[in-house]
Amino acid sequence: MTQADPAANPDEQTPEQRAEARRYNHISLACTLVDMSIDLVYLGLMAFVFARPLDAWLARFAPLAADQSMLRMIALFCIVMIGHMLVSLPLSFYSHYVVEHQFGLSNQSLARWVRNWSLSNVLTIVLGGLLNLGLFWIIWHTGAYWWLIAAAAFFVVSVVLGQLAPVLIVPLFYKVEPIDNAELDARLKELAKGTGLTIEGVYRLGLSADTQKANAMLAGLGSTRRVLMGDTLLEKFTPDEIDVIFAHELGHHVHKHIPKMIATGVLTSLAGFYLIDRVIVWWAGISTAAAAPVASLPLVMFTLTAFSLLLSPLQNAISRFYERQSDRYALARTSNPSAYRSAFWKLARLNKADTEPHPLEVIMLHSHPPISERLAMAD
Ligand SMILES: [Zn+2]
Numbered sequence: 294m295t296q297a298d299p300a301a302n303p304d305e306q307t308p309e310q311r312a313e314a315r316r317y318n319h320i321s322l323a324c325t326l327v328d329m330s331i332d333l334v335y336l337g338l339m340a341f342v343f344a345r346p347l348d349a350w351l352a353r354f355a356p357l358a359a360d361q362s363m364l365r366m367i368a369l370f371c372i373v374m375i376g377h378m379l380v381s382l383p384l385s386f387y388s389h390y391v392v393e394h395q396f397g398l399s400n401q402s403l404a405r406w407v408r409n410w411s412l413s414n415v416l417t418i419v420l421g422g423l424l425n426l427g428l429f430w431i432i433w434h435t436g437a438y439w440w441l442i443a444a445a446a447f448f449v450v451s452v453v454l455g456q457l458a459p460v461l462i463v464p465l466f467y468k469v470e471p472i473d474n475a476e477l478d479a480r481l482k483e484l485a486k487g488t489g490l491t492i493e494g495v496y497r498l499g500l501s502a503d504t505q506k507a508n509a510m511l512a513g514l515g516s517t518r519r520v521l522m523g524d525t526l527l528e529k530f531t532p533d534e535i536d537v538i539f540a541h542e543l544g545h546h547v548h549k550h551i552p553k554m555i556a557t558g559v560l561t562s563l564a565g566f567y568l569i570d571r572v573i574v575w576w577a578g579i580s581t582a583a584a585a586p587v588a589s590l591p592l593v594m595f596t597l598t599a600f601s602l603l604l605s606p607l608q609n610a611i612s613r614f615y616e617r618q619s620d621r622y623a624l625a626r627t628s629n630p631s632a633y634r635s636a637f638w639k640l641a642r643l644n645k646a647d648t649e650p651h652p653l654e655v656i657m658l659h660s661h662p663p664i665s666e667r668l669a670m671a672d
Pocket residue numbers: 541542545616619
């Protein structure tokens with residue numbers, strides 16, 4: 294059976310489907326690049342042009358007037374975030390609603406899109422606001438080595454959020470329920486045997502309310518560790534293919550990818566916070582970051598955004614390495630290369646994936662290896 298012959302594998306993309314997937318991915322790529330540019334330009338303008346005048350204007354209101362006022366910081370943060378929300382709204386709507394519908398990938402009603410967009414923005418503003426307040430409290434009150442303390446705090450926040458995300462945040466957007474299929478339960482239980490992942494931890498994720506795309510993921514830490522299998526995947530994949538996807542998620546669990554990601558996150562946050570220390574001192578013309586003015590908040594947001602964009606090729610390379618490890622694990626665990634192949638062809642077809650994207654795009658932006666590379670692993 295050769296991979297290039299669609300007749301041999303009914304799940305393989307036809308030439309027309311392949312061309313359509315390419316078009317879809319080109320548009321998505323353009324949207325991603327424009328979105329990144331909007332973020333950088335907007336935050337850059339806020340940091341270097343508008344921060345001081347905005348801060349001076351806010352300081353005219355008596356309750357916000359104090360030198361390092363937390364209240365003024367909250368006000369400034371809300372203005373920057375709401376501005377960002379409005380500036381990025383047209384592209385958000387185009388890329389997540391219009392394009393997805395154009396390519397027949399979305400099941401989302403306009404009302405549901407608006408609800409999810411509003412909810413994710415509220416969450417970002419509330420969570421982001423708390424994190425920024427905490428960060429500035431540490432900068433102001435913990436001395437010259439504040440960036441060490443901030444990295445330790447970042448670790449604690451990552452662990453707490455890692456634990457809470459699958460039980461508190463994911464259910465806000467998707468219906469999460471235990472898998473109610475006894476036969477599937479038994480199969481997955483058999484696969485999970487000896488890996489330390491209990492079958493209580495496998496859930497059905499209601500993706501079909503929003504999308505045709507199939508997906509699965511491993512989420513959570515400790516007692517909240519679980520595998521979330523999209524209902525789209527459970528309905529459209531054969532039991533053997535579901536085994537392969539589930540075994541891939543098991544691979545992430547067995548290779549301890551989540552704790553490893555938290556560890557690299559702490560290392561990069563250490564570098565990021567130290568960079569912020571230097572940038573604040575330079576920008577404000579002060580000798581220590583403890584004297585940072587409220588107006589340096591947009592600069593901190595800009596620096597963190599630029600820094601994470603710069604680091605993303607490295608982070609993506611690590612992620613692709615983890616994905617390959619999990620793919621190898623799935624192949625070894627299931628010993629069923631033909632189910633592995635058809636699962637990935639099905640994923641490519643349902644998600645309209647470009648199976649052979651440009652290598653530069655992969656290096657810069659992709660957290661997963663191209664499907665062609667993942668398929669080759671089965672040979
Ligand atoms: Zn994976």
